[in-house]
Amino acid sequence: MSPKVVDKSEKKNHILKAAIRVFAESGLANTKMAHVAQAAGIGKGTIYEYFKSKDELFWMAFEVFVEEMGVLIERKLIDVEDPVEQIRVYIMAWSEMLNSEFREFANLMIEIWAESMRKGQDKGLAAMTEMYYQYRLQIKSILDQGVLQKKFRPMNTLAVAAMIIGSMDGLFLQWLMDKDLFPIEEALKEFADIVITGLSE
Amino acid sequence: MSPKVVDKSEKKNHILKAAIRVFAESGLANTKMAHVAQAAGIGKGTIYEYFKSKDELFWMAFEVFVEEMGVLIERKLIDVEDPVEQIRVYIMAWSEMLNSEFREFANLMIEIWAESMRKGQDKGLAAMTEMYYQYRLQIKSILDQGVLQKKFRPMNTLAVAAMIIGSMDGLFLQWLMDKDLFPIEEALKEFADIVITGLSE
DNA sequence: TTTAATTGACCGGCGGGTCGGTCAAAAATA
DNA sequence: TATTTTTGACCGACCCGCCGGTCAATTAAA
Numbered sequence A, B: 001m002s003p004k005v006v007d008k009s010e011k012k013n014h015i016l017k018a019a020i021r022v023f024a025e026s027g028l029a030n031t032k033m034a035h036v037a038q039a040a041g042i043g044k045g046t047i048y049e050y051f052k053s054k055d056e057l058f059w060m061a062f063e064v065f066v067e068e069m070g071v072l073i074e075r076k077l078i079d080v081e082d083p084v085e086q087i088r089v090y091i092m093a094w095s096e097m098l099n100s101e102f103r104e105f106a107n108l109m110i111e112i113w114a115e116s117m118r119k120g121q122d123k124g125l126a127a128m129t130e131m132y133y134q135y136r137l138q139i140k141s142i143l144d145q146g147v148l149q150k151k152f153r154p155m156n157t158l159a160v161a162a163m164i165i166g167s168m169d170g171l172f173l174q175w176l177m178d179k180d181l182f183p184i185e186e187a188l189k190e191f192a193d194i195v196i197t198g199l200s201e
Numbered sequence C: 001t002t003t004a005a006t007t008g009a010c011c012g013g014c015g016g017g018t019c020g021g022t023c024a025a026a027a028a029t030a
Numbered sequence D: 001t002a003t004t005t006t007t008g009a010c011c012g013a014c015c016c017g018c019c020g021g022t023c024a025a026t027t028a029a030a
Helices: A008-030 A033-040 A044-050 A054-077 A083-097 A101-116 A122-148 A157-177 A184-199 B008-030 B033-040 B044-050 B054-077 B083-097 B101-117 B122-148 B157-177 B184-199
Strands: none
Touching: A008 A033, A008 A044, A008 A054, A008 A101, A008 B008, A033 A044, A054 A083, A054 A101, A054 A122, A083 A122, A083 A157, A083 A184, A101 A122, A101 A157, A101 B101, A101 B157, A122 A157, A122 B157, A157 A184, A157 B101, A157 B122, A157 B157, A157 B184, A184 B157, A184 B184, B008 B033, B008 B044, B008 B054, B008 B101, B033 B044, B054 B083, B054 B101, B054 B122, B083 B122, B083 B157, B083 B184, B101 B122, B101 B157, B122 B157, B157 B184
């Protein structure tokens, strides 16, 4: 019925996008391959032409998600010079992100969190840990710059970086749970103000 | 083999405790009733004398968890008067908690998060939202006091409360993922300092 | 002995993954 | 160009192991 696709990698990507949506909605265990197939508009068997297993599909979805997220943040930071402003931009970038096309992928994050922590899921956990480690270093280097420029007080920059990332995740999580009532914009704004005031010399 | 338990509710509690441990380790979908039974040292069928279904068991485990957690925090706050110190105690209470018997239950939290957000899990989500709403109000009232006493600057206290709770969750989450390397003590301490400095008049 | 509690073998459905068949399109041939 | 052959992407019926929940039998308590 549908014409055959010539470009393998494009179709793989198409399946991945559908999978992200379904995983985000139902989680790993509750997602049926048949459902993913339906969402992608293909037969179940076809998925296995592109992915070895459900598990592989899930973790590839994670990779795509992380990568797109990283690119998005990077782009926002690119033409901000002042470390203080960089921190603010970084924090506020989240609220924009949550109103972008990422909104539908957001639920996936918690699935990944849960999944990566289960006993025996060392591969996923390692990927996760690595991702956060990179984020922390990124923030740390902004903070270090700020301290050097005497715009921030001296501090344990790694711990503060960890705190900032952690807090972002937490606010994100709260918003996920209660998208309508949780005041994410205000909470982020307050957070940015408090962090900057609290860190200033 | 196991001593016969006379008290029905005591046995129910015993099963619940075992279930919490198993759910924390494997999640809802990956936990087998046989495994819970084994962990509790009883036969699988017996569980169904005390709980209607796996689902009911899971959500009762959640209730127990939340309740014990609330009691623990409450106890810490009871003889602190100064709002500023209350905030600090509240924040630092977490690090103590994570070194207490709660440590083994901690993973359960993320399972609950993930589960409560799945499509169709309205019951769980509602319970979750309610819990956080209560927490937010609790913190808000401390902040309101502080503002009244001119110890904190004027602010959107609800948003700040949401921010604080969210951040706590986020730090907790990060720690869950990387218990050995994530500097939870320092991050919490920095967070408390920054928040208090940032909120002070 | 009667009643209550406990148990684990068993059942049924469910879903991940397989595999032989199909067919559109590309390649080869005329 | 028209026709035949080959390819491999696509599919979904089927297989089979797994696990939540049941219940007849067993054990303990009254």
